[in-house]
Amino acid sequence: MTVGLSDADLALRIGHGDREAEAEVCRRMAPRIHLYGLRHLRSAPAADDLVQQVLLAMLEALRSGRVRDPNKLAHFVLGTCRMTVAGLRRSARRQERLLAEFGSALVPDQPTAPRLDDAQLARCVQALSERERSVVVLTFYDEQTAAETAAFLDTSESNVRVIRHRALRQLRICMEATS
Numbered sequence: 001m002t003v004g005l006s007d008a009d010l011a012l013r014i015g016h017g018d019r020e021a022e023a024e025v026c027r028r029m030a031p032r033i034h035l036y037g038l039r040h041l042r043s044a045p046a047a048d049d050l051v052q053q054v055l056l057a058m059l060e061a062l063r064s065g066r067v068r069d070p071n072k073l074a075h076f077v078l079g080t081c082r083m084t085v086a087g088l089r090r091s092a093r094r095q096e097r098l099l100a101e102f103g104s105a106l107v108p109d110q111p112t113a114p115r116l117d118d119a120q121l122a123r124c125v126q127a128l129s130e131r132e133r134s135v136v137v138l139t140f141y142d143e144q145t146a147a148e149t150a151a152f153l154d155t156s157e158s159n160v161r162v163i164r165h166r167a168l169r170q171l172r173i174c175m176e177a178t179s
Helices: 007-015 019-041 044-064 070-106 118-127 130-141 146-153 157-178
Strands: none
Touching (some): 007 044, 007 070, 019 044, 118 157, 130 146, 130 157
16 A cells, blocks of 8 residues: 555655556656646646656656655656756747748748639628528538537538538539639
């Protein structure tokens, strides 16, 4: 049973290969590391990644006996958090500099899409039936899924997909006729 043990006792047991002690230390330290990550990285996914990186570094250090004072395990974890976050920030700055310098060479020239005639598009959308127009607006303007649109219009998802398909075909024909 490892629940009642101190961090130092757990650290010593980890050094002797106790997997249960490893699990308990991870359970204790993970919330602290996550809070540190949220505060300094301002992103939950980045904080989750930090937890994984720091716990792994901590366990490797404990297994190999590199933690000098097991009584200061929390300090070791905090220091590891600081160094990891500093490394992440250095890496992000380096990537930004490299992208600013070489980014245009890395990204191939993209052909530009032809400019749509907004007035013609509005006329084509108005030419659709009310139901088709509703499906197009809910799908592309409100960014609703077929299920959400179907629930709103009180119809089936497959019917929404058919209506959307036919409406897009009509819009394409209408836009091509004027170009």
